[in-house]
Amino acid sequence: xxxxxxxxxxxxxxxxxxxxxxxxxxxxxxxxxxxxxxxxxxxxxxxxxxxxxxxxxxxxxxxxxxxxxxxxxxxxxxxxxxxxxxxxxxxxxxxxxxxxxxxxxxxxxxxxxxxxxxxxxxxxxxxxxxxxxxxxxxxxxxxxxxxxxxxxxxxxxxxxxxxxxxxxxxxxxxxxxxxxxxxxxxxxxxxxxxxxxxxxxxxxxxxxxxxxxxxxxxxxxxxxxxxxxxxxxxxxxxxxxxxxxxxxxxxxxxxxxxxxxxxxxxxxxxxxxxxxxxxxxxxxxxxxxxxxxxxxxxxxxxx
Amino acid sequence: xxxxxxxxxxxxxxxxxxxxxxxxxxxxxxxxxxxxxxxxxxxxxxxxxxxxxxxxxxxxxxxxxxxxxxxxxxxxxxxxxxxxxxxxxxxxxxxxxxxxxxxxxxxxxxxxxxxxxxxxxxxxxxxxxxxxxxxxxxxxxxxxxxxxxxxxxxxxxxxxxxxxxxxxxxxxxxxxxxxxxxxxxxxxxxxxxxxxxxxxxxxxxxxxxxxxxxxxxxxxxxxxxxxxxxxxxxxxxxxxxxxxxxxxxxxxxxxxxxxxxxxxxxxxxxxxxxxxxxxxxxxxxxxxxxxxxxxxxxxxxxxxxxxxxxxxxxxxxxxxxxxxxxxxxxxxxxxxxxxxxxxxxxxxxxxxxxxxxxxxxxx
Ligand SMILES: Nc1ncnc2c1ncn2[C@@H]1O[C@H](COP(=O)(O)OP(=O)(O)O)[C@@H](O)[C@H]1O
Ligand SMILES: [Mg+2]
Numbered sequence: 125x126x127x128x129x130x131x132x133x134x135x136x137x138x139x140x141x142x143x144x145x146x147x148x149x150x151x152x153x154x155x156x157x158x159x160x161x162x163x164x165x166x167x168x169x170x171x172x173x174x175x176x177x178x179x180x181x182x183x184x185x186x187x188x189x190x191x192x193x194x195x196x197x198x199x200x201x202x203x204x205x206x207x208x209x210x211x212x213x214x215x216x217x218x219x220x221x222x223x224x225x226x227x228x229x230x231x232x233x234x235x236x237x238x239x240x241x242x243x244x245x246x247x248x249x250x251x252x253x254x255x256x257x258x259x260x261x262x263x264x265x266x267x268x269x270x271x272x273x274x275x276x277x278x279x280x281x282x283x284x285x286x287x288x289x290x291x292x293x294x295x296x297x298x299x300x301x302x303x304x305x306x307x308x309x310x311x312x313x314x315x316x317x318x319x320x321x322x323x324x325x326x327x328x329x330x331x332x333x334x335x336x337x338x339x340x341x342x343x344x345x346x347x348x349x350x351x352x353x354x355x356x357x358x359x360x361x362x363x364x365x366x367x368x369x370x371x372x373x374x375x376x377x378x379x380x381x382x383x384x385x386x387x388x389x390x391x392x393x394x395x396x397x398x399x400x401x402x403x404x405x406x407x408x409x410x411x412x413x414x415x416x417x418x419x420x421x422x423x424x425x426x427x
Numbered sequence: 428x429x430x431x432x433x434x435x436x437x438x439x440x441x442x443x444x445x446x447x448x449x450x451x452x453x454x455x456x457x458x459x460x461x462x463x464x465x466x467x468x469x470x471x472x473x474x475x476x477x478x479x480x481x482x483x484x485x486x487x488x489x490x491x492x493x494x495x496x497x498x499x500x501x502x503x504x505x506x507x508x509x510x511x512x513x514x515x516x517x518x519x520x521x522x523x524x525x526x527x528x529x530x531x532x533x534x535x536x537x538x539x540x541x542x543x544x545x546x547x548x549x550x551x552x553x554x555x556x557x558x559x560x561x562x563x564x565x566x567x568x569x570x571x572x573x574x575x576x577x578x579x580x581x582x583x584x585x586x587x588x589x590x591x592x593x594x595x596x597x598x599x600x601x602x603x604x605x606x607x608x609x610x611x612x613x614x615x616x617x618x619x620x621x622x623x624x625x626x627x628x629x630x631x632x633x634x635x636x637x638x639x640x641x642x643x644x645x646x647x648x649x650x651x652x653x654x655x656x657x658x659x660x661x662x663x664x665x666x667x668x669x670x671x672x673x674x675x676x677x678x679x680x681x682x683x684x685x686x687x688x689x690x691x692x693x694x695x696x697x698x699x700x701x702x703x704x705x706x707x708x709x710x711x712x713x714x715x716x717x718x719x720x721x722x723x724x725x726x727x728x729x730x731x732x733x734x735x736x737x738x739x740x741x742x743x744x745x746x747x748x749x750x751x752x753x754x755x756x757x758x759x760x761x762x763x764x765x766x767x768x769x770x771x772x773x774x775x776x777x778x779x780x781x782x783x784x785x786x787x788x789x790x
Contacts, residue, residue: 324519
């Protein structure tokens with residue numbers, strides 16, 4: 125902030141002399157940063173502080189829905205103990221969905237980047253097209269596709285391939301929904317990094333005695349790692365906090381942490397502090413996981 | 428899928444053609460490159476040099492014809508099956524690997540027992556040992572070029588293909604690398620096929636130069652021979668400068684033909700002219716032309732012109748002279764005398780040359 129104030133004031137400090145170039149340029153940079161900084165401050169930082177304060181508040185006994193300012197760490201204790209299974213489920217389902225999305229997305233992105241030719245733009249439109257309808261509507265559609273009366277469950281039951289008898293209201297449906305909903309976020313960064321790769325570099329692998337598969341393993345895949353990293357993060361992070369897929373496709377019991385937060389905020393009187401504590405715990409857990417993950421697989425030229 | 432093909436000997440292209448759709452990029456090329464020679468493929472941009480190299484490397488398959496090394500027919504085999512390595516035009520280093528791993532890539536794939544030592548030696552050869560742990564993005568263009576060279580050389584290929592390897596370097600670095608490449612080629616004794624559009628580069632480095640134009644080879648030979656006796660108009664103009672004029676062959680005079688170039692009779696040795704009747708493009712190199720103030724006696728091949736421009740270059744002086752035919756000739760005179768000719772634009776001069784130095788190509 126001092127730098128900003130200083131830079132903003134500097135050109136006027138000596139009105140007689142024209143401002144030196146370097147000063148002028150850094151001043152421009154701050155002006156350009158201003159809308160973004162304001163946006164972050166008002167819509168991210170402020171709510172975050174508010175949420176942090178709520179997460180430490182205590183309920184007024186006997187007055188559901190009323191709190192007083194406090195430093196009550198019980199909310200966090202409750203988040204970590206009572207809701208540990210929900211966290212575990214969230215990360216497991218999100219992890220599986222990320223893995224599945226990767227398995228589906230990579231070949232798709234590869235085909236788009238290297239094999240599609242003139243179909244490339246059409247494929248790109250197909251990947252983006254789902255965004256033209258609402259997330260909730262599409263998930264509703266899936267609840268019908270996967271319903272017991274639907275053809276998917278019908279066919280599988282007919283072939284005796286469905287041990288439980290149904291798909292809807294099972295974790296499988298939730299993972300399928302998460303995979304489906306976040307697939308474009310996996311495809312697009314991987315496609316971008318593959319598309320940017322110099323085809324000559326991939327040819328160089330062949331020229332240096334690597335056959336098709338070895339070239340893929342030692343050249344193409346590593347070169348697309350920034351995209352894979354971005355794609356997995358863009359899938360895992362929202363999937364871990366998601367509650368819509370569980371709500372619409374999942375079982376009654378065995379919810380994810382997103383559903384608990386949703387319920388605590390909206391359904392349970394006086395649930396605000398616990399919901400806020402759960403939100404913070406989720407955020408911290410994701411940050412730690414992302415940090416470890418990027419440390420392990422990240423490259424210096426991220427994305 | 429066949430495995431790696433051991434092959435040794437001369438590189439041979441037999442009637443190789445490559446078409447893309449209805450465009451013929453390489454048109455029925457025959458080439459014989461002796462083992463261990465430094466061979467340059469010279470031609471303007473778009474003439475099919477890269478396509479030719481890619482067919483030798485196996486990155487592209489010929490539409491017709493065969494590619495052989497020694498007696499082994501490599502046509503149809505994959506790049507990784509060929510004892511051929513490429514230094515790509517854009518270097519194409521692996522961005523995710525450091526320099527050492529880039530160079531070690533080939534030996535590792537072939538499971539060479541002495542990968543580490545070979546990598547060290549190759550880096551040593553191109554003087555890049557100090558950069559082994561850097562990433563390609565941390566190197567300058569010239570350094571990347573050296574790494575690309577090491578990455579190919581480390582495999583001791585039977586044939587090394589270099590696609591305009593010096594094209595992206597500035598002039599000074601390019602001259603240095605020309606000497607360096609020549610040294611390395613002499614040291615390792617491999618067949619080098621060096622693609623370039625820079626005629627000076629081709630002539631200074633190569634044992635044999637093939638001049639390519641529009642998908643076919645115009646002429647092939649030692650640099651001096653190509654320069655001295657071009658056989659096509661394209662080669663005459665692409666390789667060095669030539670003073671030319673279109674003439675009609677009128678007569679013969681012993682060993683010579685006599686052509687009429689816009690009223691001036693010029694003689695060309697029969698053995699140095701590709702055409703012996705009809706139209707001919709007469710040519711003589713700038714340094715073969717002598718400039719004098721007065722008409723020399725008895726020479727026969729002389730024309731009077733008007734000086735347009737004089738450039739003093741130190742060791743030599745270069746003149747541009749307007750000819751009666753309307754063309755401008757360039758003449759290059761070594762400054763052997765203490766007092767050189769003091770010519771100025773507008774002066775009338777006589778140009779003469781030894782008839783034995785002139786050449787004739789199809790007009
Ligand atoms: N894959 C391709 N598809 C269509 N045309 C191509 C392809 N590769 C090269 N060409 C054409 O072939 C010609 C020769 O190209 P190239 O061998 O790269 O020339 P050079 O290396 O001599 O500059 C060019 O006109 C180029 O446009
Ligand atoms: Mg080229």
